[in-house]
Amino acid sequence: MPASAQPKTAVPQPSEGATAEGATALRPHAEQAFAGELAALAAQDDRPRPARWRLSPWAVATYLLGGTLPDGTVITPKYVGPRRIVEVAVTTLATDRALLLLGVPGTAKTWVSEHLAAAVSGDSTLLVQGTAGTPEEAIRYGWNYARLLAHGPSRDALVPSPVMRAMAEGMTARVEELTRIPADVQDTLITILSEKTLPIPELGEEVQAVRGFNLIATANDRDRGVNDLSSALRRRFNTVVLPLPESAEAEVDIVTRRVEQLGRSLDLPAAPDGMVEIRRVVTVFRELRDG
Numbered sequence: 499m500p501a502s503a504q505p506k507t508a509v510p511q512p513s514e515g516a517t518a519e520g521a522t523a524l525r526p527h528a529e530q531a532f533a534g535e536l537a538a539l540a541a542q543d544d545r546p547r548p549a550r551w552r553l554s555p556w557a558v559a560t561y562l563l564g565g566t567l568p569d570g571t572v573i574t575p576k577y578v579g580p581r582r583i584v585e586v587a588v589t590t591l592a593t594d595r596a597l598l599l600l601g602v603p604g605t606a607k608t609w610v611s612e613h614l615a616a617a618v619s620g621d622s623t624l625l626v627q628g629t630a631g632t633p634e635e636a637i638r639y640g641w642n643y644a645r646l647l648a649h650g651p652s653r654d655a656l657v658p659s660p661v662m663r664a665m666a667e668g669m670t671a672r673v674e675e676l677t678r679i680p681a682d683v684q685d686t687l688i689t690i691l692s693e694k695t696l697p698i699p700e701l702g703e704e705v706q707a708v709r710g711f712n713l714i715a716t717a718n719d720r721d722r723g724v725n726d727l728s729s730a731l732r733r734r735f736n737t738v739v740l741p742l743p744e745s746a747e748a749e750v751d752i753v754t755r756r757v758e759q760l761g762r763s764l765d766l767p768a769a770p771d772g773m774v775e776i777r778r779v780v781t782v783f784r785e786l787r788d789g
């Protein structure tokens with residue numbers, strides 16, 4: 499990288515100047531990309547908000563489904579699909595049960611999870627990516643070994659996971675691809691979700707979740723059987739199944755919006771007859787999917 503590159507844009511600081519940094523990031527986070535809409539919703543939302551929520555459940559649902567605010571601000575739809583799905587998801591987050599978004603690949607599980615976290619907590623970055631190699635430390639906490647060796651176990655040497663930070667700050671944590679995580683590691687979540695606490699035996703302490711904490715997990719239908727959720731863990735989640743787009747029209751609508759957004763962020767010139775191509779591609783995919 500040339501010496502003239504500005505370190506400020508190269509190393510984004512999540513908490514500061516989120517919108518300014520988001521403007522140059524290749525893929526800004528939801529709360530950066532839609533900062534204007536979120537601010538307009540927060541300003542005009544006079545409904546009650548659950549503890550530490552940035553918006554009321556009504557405003558979160560409006561952010562996801564789109565709508566027009568009293569002052570004329572247009573909120574673009576993020577999720578195209580049944581309103582009820584979004585309402586159940588948002589309501590779940592306001593209760594003490596966690597939310598599991600389930601569906602086949604490409605049904606917007608990750609997308610919905612990111613936008614829900616952005617709207618509820620203003621931060622979608624408290625994320626654990628589930629893989630076959632996800633260790634327990636990724637969900638609980640790890641250690642900074644230099645500090646651990648120098649000073650022994652202490653809060654300073656502890657490296658909190660995104661889930662631990664969400665618990666301490668009353669935010670929304672996200673776990674992607676939950677069923678790819680080995681079963682014994684998955685079960686770490688049971689205490690967190692039912693007791694709402696994360697013990698740190700090395701320090702004789704615990705981190706108790708404060709109000710506002712909740713967790714959104716996503717899992718792929720096709721992975722069923724890879725590392726199936728234990729029934730103890732499944733009971734701690736409300737499961738919302740995201741369906742495939744019900745009609746070709748809805749699918750064309752989704753693809754058109756996404757192509758437009760991607761085109762804008764990559765500064766591509768607008769394609770004049772994009773619609774024809776999109777319709778053709780969507781038709782091919784629907785036919786392949788339906789066998």
Ligand SMILES: Nc1ncnc2c1ncn2[C@@H]1O[C@H](COP(=O)(O)OP(=O)(O)OP(=O)(O)O)[C@@H](O)[C@H]1O
Pocket residue numbers: 576577578579601602603604605606607608609610716718743752756
């Ligand atoms: N119903 C929908 N409404 C709006 N956008 C959608 C919808 N379905 C899919 N998309 C678009 O599809 C893209 C892919 O979705 P996403 O990556 O969230 O899928 P996923 O369900 O997490 O898939 P995977 O199982 O592969 O992780 C999203 O960026 C989103 O723009």
Ligand SMILES: [Mg+2]
Pocket residue numbers: 607608609716
């Ligand atoms: Mg995904």
